[in-house]
Amino acid sequence: MSVAIHFKDIVKKYEDTVVIPELSLDIREGEFFTLLGPSGCGKTTLLRMIAGFNSIEGGSIAFNDKVINNVAPSKRNIGMVFQNYAIFPHLSVAGNVAFGLQNRKVPKPEMKQRIDDILNVVQISQYRERMPKNLSGGQQQRVALARAIVIRPDVLLMDEPLSNLDAQLRIEMRNAIKEIQQEVGITTVYVTHDQEEAMAVSDRIAVMKSGIIQHVGTPRDIYQRPANLFVATFIGRTNIINAELSGESAAPLLRIGSGYAEQLPPIPTGIPRVSQEPLPVKLSVRPEEFILSEDGTGLPGRIVSSMFLGLHTHAHVELESGQRIEMIEQSTHGQELAQGDQVRLKIDTRKINVYDETGEVNLTAGARP
Amino acid sequence: MSGVRRWDIWTLITTLIFIGYFVFLALPLFMLLINSFFDGTTGEFSLAYFQKFFSRAYYMNAVWNSIKVTVSVTLLSVLIAGPLAYIMSTIRIKGSGTIRILILISSMSAPFIGAYAWILLLGRNGVITGFFRDVFGLQLPDIYGFSGILLVLTLQLSPLIFMYVSGALKNVDHSLMEAAESMNCTGIRKMWKVLVPLITPTLLAGGLLVFMRAFADFGTPMLIGEGYRTVPVLIFNEFISEVGGDDGFAAAISVIVVLFATAVFLIQKYIANRKSFSMSALNPIEPQPRKGWVNVLAHTVVYGFTAIAMMPQVYVAYTSFLKTSGRIFVDGYSLDSYRDAFSKIGDSIFNTFMLAGISIVIIILAAVLIAYATVKRKGAVAGVLDTFTMLPYIVPGSILGIALLVTFNKQPLVLSGTAAILIIAFVIRRLPYTIRSSAAVLHQVNDSIEEAAISLGASTMKTFFKVTVPMMISGVIAGAILSWISIITELSTSIILYTGRTRTMTVAVYTEVIRGNYGVAAALSTMLTVITVISLLIFFKLSGKKEVTM
Missing domain, CATH: 3.40.50.300 (P-loop containing nucleotide triphosphate hydrolases)
Structure with a gap:
């Protein structure tokens, strides 16, 4: 039938x-x-x-x-x-x-x-x-x-x-x-x-x-694992951040801004590049993929606004570059994201997606070619 | 919204209707044009008819008269009916439902019956004239000529404006009025700055309708004009009169009239398009009860207007029951007039029902198909069809009659003198009502309803008859009743096309009035009124509405 x-x-x-x-x-x-x-x-x-x-x-x-x-x-x-x-x-x-x-x-x-x-x-x-x-x-x-x-x-x-x-x-x-x-x-x-x-x-x-x-x-x-930036932004909410990729495909190093770098899981397809110059990439980081850093490292930023919604707290953070990103934290007792607070953010490297500069190709492991 | 233009049964139907319109509307109008440019006897091209028309004061005078009458009637109708509609929409009037129906009925009769009734009331030997003369020694002003035509046509046509404006006021949101007041815009200023602009598109649409009807009306100036010659009278005389009647010249005047009417129509459309917008009120204006002198005044105005508008029909009905001796009314009551009407001109009653009945059947069939073709099958042919269906608004009835006669009085198709030519004229002139109300319903029907039927396995024709037609039917019937009423009360085409065998009731009334046979005329008119009222009541019952859109 x-x-x-x-x-x-x-x-x-x-x-x-x-x-x-x-x-x-x-x-x-x-x-x-x-x-x-x-x-x-x-x-x-x-x-x-x-x-x-x-x-x-x-x-x-x-x-x-x-x-x-x-x-x-x-x-x-x-x-x-x-x-x-x-x-x-x-x-x-x-x-x-x-x-x-x-x-x-x-x-x-x-x-x-x-x-x-x-x-x-x-x-x-x-x-x-x-x-x-x-x-x-x-x-x-x-x-x-x-x-x-x-x-x-x-x-x-x-x-x-x-x-x-x-x-x-x-x-x-x-x-x-x-x-x-x-x-x-x-x-x-x-x-x-x-x-x-x-x-x-x-x-x-x-x-x-x-x-x-x-x-x-x-x-x-x-x-x-959205196939490209359009899908990443259309499905759910996400932040698009410019970054650079360097090192080997087996152990790529991701650098955001001047002071923050993270080791990424291996990139299966290899890093497409023409020279030894670092490759400019675009990151799709969903609000829940930011982690408040406790050790003083990570992306520096200032909380512009925050909203307590019970289970979660939503916050808008202005990065050093001037870009505003959206993040979601599970609400905790005591600690509070207050407007004007200086914070440092890390990203969950297992969850984020890395795209080439055009946003058309997802370089992350597990993404469809 | 099909992407492909399929060559299906609809292509055939649209083409057939198109051919029908072409043969019975476009071709006759074209023949009229030919007739006006070629000399009737020599058959050579000539501008003589137009020269004759524009060079003689006698003819230009008629044009001037027509314009005076038409513009005055239109303005006066707006000035009377606009405020009247406003009063009825904002102030609670006792019995307003009945009043609305009475006003509607008064507009549905043939205008010339109004003319003849007013002659009976206010004419030289009129009842009211006599009353004032005998009791007060007052001589009332003469109603023959311009003033009489103005009186009759204004009373006859202002109900149209009343209905249009009432409908528009229903769509004006009360909050708009309150918003204006909150910004310190009140009273007359509020009316002028907010309300009038909101109903202007409606006034323009209603005004055009009144303009066209007043312009084309033939019976009224013929009866009450007494030498005050308007263009339709001129055309009729030129075409019909046995001495000096001239088809070519009548055709030339017709061409000028159609051009003039087209110009007015296009100008109106241009202005209306720029001013149009759509409204729908969440919070419509409700009539409020008022106290004191405002209440008394409002009631007086509304009741007064209704009484005056209804007077002709009531008085005609009254005289139909008077005893007659020969042509004169005498004391006492009887049904003689009805007896005479049936015995002498009973065939006109039969003719009316037969001709109107056949016309309505054709109208229903054609309107359903045309409405569907123009609404759901947009395309070049449908666009042309749409224009064809608008033409009867512009072309006065008498001109259509003449056009049909000059076209179909010779081979290959001789129709003059037959019932067919009357039916053709009725169908073409009164089809638009049914098309419009069918199309209005169809616009509400989403395309996906038909797609649903098709996806469930129904063929095109099955979808049309089992899904689309049942959904349209209320609009079709409502429109058909309006077409029916306007056919049985129409005079200007039938007077041109009738013969002894195809005389209709309105023609009979007209000829009896001319002959001075007022009793029989009154009896026939009353029967017409009764049929009209019954038809209207059926319309209200079926459509669930209390108003009519023309």
């Missing part, structure tokens, strides 16, 4: 503007796959190309081995959940769910059985005969999901399905979506711009920018 989706050199153009240039991607069977990126990055365009609502100007999309470029949207056997749910307002809950089954000429008794089953799965059996206008946002969302799944699609497509819900409901629904997807096991392509949501539901995530996939990986991989 479920399929793998293969994109091969996919091109999307509007008039003469290329929106997606030659994109290739493989989505595995039964996987919960998320397209994540800022608005205008082409993620919805790509999703709608799978659905057939956007034309394909080059390359091919295949479900397993079958190329679907020229298959009409109504014949692709997809289930789609829309951002605004797109519930038919003139049909009841059951009528909405039955719509796709009627088009497939499913016999009456089977249809009833399948509607009953799916309404149980999404937990809206009690609203069976209600009209959509009498449903809350979350309930409409469940109807949309039921309607998309009940036809046993090869692929389930979801276009920012939670963006119209309030924060509380969004968390509740994303858990529900994840559970339901696991239960039915359909290959799912999910589009969102909310990275936390993507992390919560996905097996794998593709981070997109300007129609190009920047990084494909598990949520953990994408957060901990």
